[in-house]
Amino acid sequence: MHGTNVIGILFAYVHEERIRSLTENRVMASVPFGGRYRLVDFALSNMVNSGINQVGVVTEENYQSLMDHLGSGKAWDLSRKTKGLSLLPPFGAKISRTEGKVESLSTIKRFLHAATEEYVLLSDCDIVANIDYRELYDFHTKNDADITVVYRHGNSPDTDKNTVFTIDPSNVVREIYLKRGCHFDCNYGMGMYLIAKEKLIELVDDCMSRNLYDFDRDIIQRGVKDMKICAYEFTGAAYPITSFEAYFNASMALMDPKVRSQLFVPSRPVYTKVRDDMPTRYGLGSVIQNSFVADGCVVEGEVENCVLFRGVKVKKGARLKNCVIMQDTIVGENSRLDFVVADKNVEFTDNATIMGHTTYPVYIVKGSKV
Amino acid sequence: MLPKQEVVAMLLAGGQGSRLGVLTKNQAKPAVPFGGKYRIIDFPLSNCVNSGIEAVGVLTQYQPLELNEYIGSGQPWDLDSMHAGVHVLPPYQKNKRSDWYKGTANAIFQNMRFIERYNPDYVVVLSGDHIYKMDYSKMISYHKEKEADCTIAVYEVPMAEASRFGILNTNEDGTIYEFDEKPKVPKSNLASMGIYVFSWQKLKKYLTEDDKMPKSQHDFGKNVLPAMLNDGEKMFAYRFSGYWKDVGTIDSLWESNMDWLDKNVTSDLIQDANKIYSRSEVLPPHYISASASVQNSIIAEGCNVYGKVDFSVVSSGVYIAAGAVVADSIIMPGAVIEENARVQYAIIGENAVVGKNAVVGKRPEDMEDKDNWGVAVVGPNYRLAPETVVAPKAMLDADEEEE
Numbered sequence: 001m002h003g004t005n006v007i008g009i010l011f012a013y014v015h016e017e018r019i020r021s022l023t024e025n026r027v028m029a030s031v032p033f034g035g036r037y038r039l040v041d042f043a044l045s046n047m048v049n050s051g052i053n054q055v056g057v058v059t060e061e062n063y064q065s066l067m068d069h070l071g072s073g074k075a076w077d078l079s080r081k082t083k084g085l086s087l088l089p090p091f092g093a094k095i096s097r098t099e100g101k102v103e104s105l106s107t108i109k110r111f112l113h114a115a116t117e118e119y120v121l122l123s124d125c126d127i128v129a130n131i132d133y134r135e136l137y138d139f140h141t142k143n144d145a146d147i148t149v150v151y152r153h154g155n156s157p158d159t160d161k162n163t164v165f166t167i168d169p170s171n172v173v174r175e176i177y178l179k180r181g182c183h184f185d186c187n188y189g190m191g192m193y194l195i196a197k198e199k200l201i202e203l204v205d206d207c208m209s210r211n212l213y214d215f216d217r218d219i220i221q222r223g224v225k226d227m228k229i230c231a232y233e234f235t236g237a238a239y240p241i242t243s244f245e246a247y248f249n250a251s252m253a254l255m256d257p258k259v260r261s262q263l264f265v266p267s268r269p270v271y272t273k274v275r276d277d278m279p280t281r282y283g284l285g286s287v288i289q290n291s292f293v294a295d296g297c298v299v300e301g302e303v304e305n306c307v308l309f310r311g312v313k314v315k316k317g318a319r320l321k322n323c324v325i326m327q328d329t330i331v332g333e334n335s336r337l338d339f340v341v342a343d344k345n346v347e348f349t350d351n352a353t354i355m356g357h358t359t360y361p362v363y364i365v366k367g368s369k370v
Numbered sequence: 371m372l373p374k375q376e377v378v379a380m381l382l383a384g385g386q387g388s389r390l391g392v393l394t395k396n397q398a399k400p401a402v403p404f405g406g407k408y409r410i411i412d413f414p415l416s417n418c419v420n421s422g423i424e425a426v427g428v429l430t431q432y433q434p435l436e437l438n439e440y441i442g443s444g445q446p447w448d449l450d451s452m453h454a455g456v457h458v459l460p461p462y463q464k465n466k467r468s469d470w471y472k473g474t475a476n477a478i479f480q481n482m483r484f485i486e487r488y489n490p491d492y493v494v495v496l497s498g499d500h501i502y503k504m505d506y507s508k509m510i511s512y513h514k515e516k517e518a519d520c521t522i523a524v525y526e527v528p529m530a531e532a533s534r535f536g537i538l539n540t541n542e543d544g545t546i547y548e549f550d551e552k553p554k555v556p557k558s559n560l561a562s563m564g565i566y567v568f569s570w571q572k573l574k575k576y577l578t579e580d581d582k583m584p585k586s587q588h589d590f591g592k593n594v595l596p597a598m599l600n601d602g603e604k605m606f607a608y609r610f611s612g613y614w615k616d617v618g619t620i621d622s623l624w625e626s627n628m629d630w631l632d633k634n635v636t637s638d639l640i641q642d643a644n645k646i647y648s649r650s651e652v653l654p655p656h657y658i659s660a661s662a663s664v665q666n667s668i669i670a671e672g673c674n675v676y677g678k679v680d681f682s683v684v685s686s687g688v689y690i691a692a693g694a695v696v697a698d699s700i701i702m703p704g705a706v707i708e709e710n711a712r713v714q715y716a717i718i719g720e721n722a723v724v725g726k727n728a729v730v731g732k733r734p735e736d737m738e739d740k741d742n743w744g745v746a747v748v749g750p751n752y753r754l755a756p757e758t759v760v761a762p763k764a765m766l767d768a769d770e771e772e773e
Contacts, residue, residue, distance in 0.1 A: 035655035036671075074445070257674075260657065269652040274446070276645045279406035279670035279685075280656070281636065288664050294655040295407070295671050308655075 006137060007117040007197070008047040008055035009108070011101060012040065012066055014124040014191065019244050021363045022343070027059060029125035030066040031241070032326050032344070034254055034263075035294035035309050038069055039241065041272045042263075043125045048076050049268040050133035052121065054083035056111050058104050063089060069273050076271045086111065100213035105204045112197055120200050122215075124191035128250055129238035130263050130270065131192075136232050140194045143171065145230035147199075147220065150192035152234055154185060157242040163189035163216045165231050173229040176221040189216070190234060237262035248341060248361045251307045251324045254292045277310050285316070301331070315350075322358070326366075340364060373453050375425045375488040377510060378570075379418045380481070382474050383411060383498040384431030389619045392749035392767045393719060397436040400498030402623070403702045403720060405630045406670035406685045409440060410617060412648045413503065414496045415447045415456065420644035421506035425454040425488050428498075429477045431470060434460060446649040459484060473588030479577040490570050495590065497564040501626050502614040503639050503646065509608045510567055519572040519603040520595070522546065523565035523610050535561035536591055538607050546605040549596060560607055563614060566590065572603060613638045620765075624717060624745045627683045627700045631666055651686055651703075661692050670703075677707065694724075699731070708756070715762065716746040722768075724748065725756035732762045 012029035022031045029040035040057070047055055055078060059066060066087075072078075073085030088108050101122075105112075112120065119140075121133060131150070140148040151165055160181030166174045167187055182188070193215075195203075203219050212218035220229065237259045239250035253259045264270060277296025282288060287302040296311040301318030309327040314320060317334035324341045331337065332350035339356030342348070343366035352370050356362035364370060387399025394402060400411035411428075418426050426449060430437055437458070444456035459481050461470050471477035478485075478495065485493060492513065494506055504523070513521040524538055532553070538560045539548040550557065576594050580586050586593045599605055613635050615626040629635045639646065653672025658664055662675045669675065672687035677694035685703040690696055693710040704721040707713055711724045716731035724730060731746035744763030748754055752768040760766065 255657070257657075260654065264654040270654065271652055274650065276446075276647050278636065278646070279668045279683075281631070281633075282664045282667050282669065283633070284666045286665060288658045289662065290658070290660040292655050292657050293669075 004051060004053060005117050006050075006052050006119040006121050006133070006194070007112070007115045008044075008052045009105075009112075009120055009122050010040065010043050010047075010055060010057045011104065011122070011124050012057050012063060013060040014101070015126045015242070018126075018242055019247055021244060021365075022247065023062075025062065025366065026065045027062050027125075028241075029057070029059075030063075030069055031247075032309060033128060033241075033247075034251070035292050035307050036275075037270060037272050038066075039125045039128070040066065040069070041270050042128050042130070043123050044070075044076050044078075045268070045270045046129070046131045046133060047121065047123070048078065048271065050131075050137075052133065053078065053080065054086075054115060054117065056086045056088045056108060058088045058108060060090065060104075063087070071273065075273050101215035102204055102207045102213045102218060105200070105215075106208050109201060109204070112201060115197070118197055120195055120197050122191075122193045122195070126242070127190055127238055127240045128263065129190075129234065129236060130265050130268055131234055131236070131238075132268065133194075136192075136194055139171075139232045140230065143230045144228065146195065146227035147223070148194045148230045148232050149173065149220065150190045150232050150234055151187045152190060152238060153187050155183065157188070157240045157246060161242075162186075163191075163220070165189065167231045171230050171232070173224060173231050176216070176224055178217055178221060187231065187233075190238065190240070193220075244341075244361070244363065245359070248324065251341075252305065252322070254307060255290050255305065275310055280308075283316070286314075301333075309344075318348075322356075322361075324361075343367075346370065372487050375454055375490050377423050377425075377492045377494060377506075378485050378488050378490040379414075379423045379426045379494040379496060379506070380478050380485070381411070381414055381418075381426060381428045381496045381498055382477060383437060384429050384434075384471055384477060385499075386432045387499065387618060390623065391620065391765050392747060393620075393623075393717070394433070395767065395769075396750070397433050398430065398498075399618070401436040401440055402617075403685055404501060404617065404623075405627060406668045406683050407650055408646060408648045410501070411437070411440070411498050412447075412646055413501055414498055415441075415449065416644070416646045416648075417502075417504050417506060418494075418496075419447050419449060419647065421504075421510075423494065423506060424449070424451060425490075426456045427459045427481060427484050428456060429471065429481065430458055430460050431477070434458070440649055442649065447647045454488070457484065473586075473593075474590045475577055475580055475586075475594045476588035478573075479581050479588070482574060482577065485570065493568045493570050493573055495566040495568065499618050500563065500614060500616055502563075502610075503612065503644075504565070504610060504614075506565075506567075509565070509610075512608050513567045513569075513606070516544070516606050517604065518567075518606045519569050520598055521567040521606045521608050522595075523563040524560040524607045525563050525610055525614050527559050527561045529556065529559045532556035532559045532561065538562055540607045544606045544608075546599065546607055549591070549599065551591065560609070562591070563610060565610075566595075567608075572598070620717065620745050620747060624700060624715075628681070628698070630668060630683060631681060653687055659692075662690075691726075698733070702750070715743075716748065716760075718748045719750035719752060719768075722748045722750060722752045722754070724754045725758065727756055728754050728758045728760070730754070730760040737762065 016023035016028040078085035164177040164180040165187045280297040283300035293308045294310040300316045301314040306323045311328040313330045315333040327344045329346040335352040339361040342364040383400040387394040443450040449456035537550040617623045656673035670686040676692040677690040680697040691709040694707045699716045702720045708726040747765040
């Protein structure tokens with residue numbers, strides 16, 4: 001399998017400022033999503049399902065929940081004698097990673113050097129998608145590219161911070177615009193790059209010696225004239241988590257069978273930590289409609305348009321609509337929730353009423369009692 | 371020499387389980403799916419781990435493929451440790467002779483070398499056909515406290531049903547004075563659960579002697595235990611209360627799955643932090659559509675439900691189409707119930723397909739002659755043609771499928 005010629009690097013922390021509420025006590029990579037997953041599960045499973053069997057996860061701070069989630073990498077089949085999963089936290093106090101991706105990459109040079117693979121696939125953990133990177137690899141080698149960027153064509157996500165490409169008919173990138181808010185059809189980057197390892201190290205060293213730290217600006221944009229940067233279009237379902245609203249909308253998109261069939265492909269499953277919950281039990285008189293429900297829930301109330309994570313309890317008479325309820329949260333009797341995103345271990349007491357709005361879902365902090 | 375293990379568990383998983391018919395035609399009984407995401411063997415295996423038993427031998431013989439694959443390295447049950455863990459023990463060829471396992475006792479006898487490697491003090495013998503959660507360490511403590519040679523777990527069954535079980539008659543101090551296999555007139559209601567704790571040296575002696583007896587059936591219940599009792603060894607009954615159910619027949623398998631819907635039963639089985647572990651498929655959460663209606667049911671991950679589900683257990687990866695009705699039934703992993711099909715009082719086997727408008731099973735109250743009523747079974751991988759009607763009590767086998 002040619003995938004073994006590629007090493008994966010995941011940036012666990014990138015863009016977490018975009019959903020501050022969910023990332024206050026965790027990194028972007030460990031933000032819960034889709035009933036039983038963390039965002040990192042999508043990025044990591046994509047790599048594993050493409051035959052990549054060595055992955056480094058670059059972290060900055062707040063990575064305890066991520067360590068707990070990833071463990072030895074067993075759930076992704078990355079607990080191996082050779083290769084496998086490596087967590088790459090900041091090494092010693094002298095190294096900071098505050099400046100940007102380039103600096104982060106320079107701190108893991110030893111890890112990159114030690115790898116025998118020729119190519120590196122860089123990815124953030126802020127996109128929910130199921131991507132087969134083998135096609136990307138074929139595209140990259142066939143085009144003899146220095147760097148291949150993965151992009152999507154369409155209305156850009158609701159942020160003013162996209163990296164936008166102008167691409168010629170032979171798929172070569174001609175122009176790059178940074179921090180662009182484009183509310184028309186455009187080619188926006190997905191934060192995934194395939195590049196030869198030696199080339200990456202060379203570029204990183206060059207940037208470091210010039211005090212340049214921004215990967216998109218100082219490597220991609222600066223190199224567009226001298227290097228062959230190709231663009232690979234991903235056309236499947238993809239949900240960049242660019243804001244709290246985007247998170248909520250991506251969760252609701254899971255009710256669409258077309259979206260589910262593109263995200264949860266039987267031949268490329270999304271792996272996650274096993275929790276050994278019992279299957280979900282629906283009680284007498286429960287009403288459940290248009291909802292996406294993980295194992296371990298007990299539903300005795302009414303649930304409509306909701307994502308329920310593992311171990312959620314919905315008591316009798318409770319009515320939930322348009323909610324995302326995370327792991328082990330308890331919704332008390334006769335409570336009413338509408339447009340609510342409840343983090344893990346929240347307790348809604350009996351008769352609690354909380355209403356958000358379609359454009360402004362309410363967020364309830366982890367472990368709170370309402 | 372491996373580090374000593376005080377207790378080694380031996381799980382008898384080699385029987386055919388022929389009373390489950392088509393469900394055990396191509397796989398051993400302990401591998402039969404249960405409760406939405408489990409297989410029967412998950413219960414004794416998880417009990418072992420949760421009781422602190424680290425060395426487990428699983429004796430296989432009949433159709434072991436699925437079971438071997440399922441157990442694998444033992445990792446899902448945390449039984450993949452360096453010096454112990456779970457080991458699958460099929461019959462094997464020996465220097466002078468090679469034998470199938472001739473009986474439950476013979477299966478253990480043939481694997482004495484496996485047990486000896488751990489130099490244990492006690493051996494727990496378990497079977498793979500019951501649904502229950504039990505802390506074996508408490509039973510072992512009882513065995514030690516009584517300085518017993520053999521302790522047998524017993525369950526109080528209703529006196530009226532006692533004649534269906536192997537009954538133990540005990541003295542007041544808990545010692546056993548008589549085994550009564552399916553007695554016509556039972557003297558007690560203590561049914562043997564098929565869970566035995568032996569002091570290893572004693573068991574070893576009796577297994578070796580039993581092997582030399584030409585007329586023995588090499589069975590624990592018929593030969594070894596009576597021999598020990600005859601010799602006046604110290605044999606105690608250990609009372610267990612809590613949920614316990616045999617799943618050896620279609621009816622009891624169905625009933626036990628239905629018990630699973632009872633809040634009191636499930637909370638009994640999940641009351642403490644010790645979970646029932648299983649090797650689960652990697653599947654997304656289940657989706658219940660706006661057209662669906664689900665009540666008093668268990669639904670596992672990976673399902674897509676567009677129809678109506680009442681009083682049923684729906685296992686991993688099942689698809690229930692719009693207009694389909696599933697009531698009082700067990701749908702095993704990967705099965706598909708197509709549009710407007712009706713499934714009631716039925717078991718649909720793994721990866722079976724129930725075609726459009728087909729009707730499987732009948733409610734007992736709709737039967738004219740109640741004696742003909744029973745749970746209908748559609749075997750694993752069976753493709754039931756649209757519009758077909760399957761009578762109650764019927765059992766469909768994919769190998770005999772009509773073209």
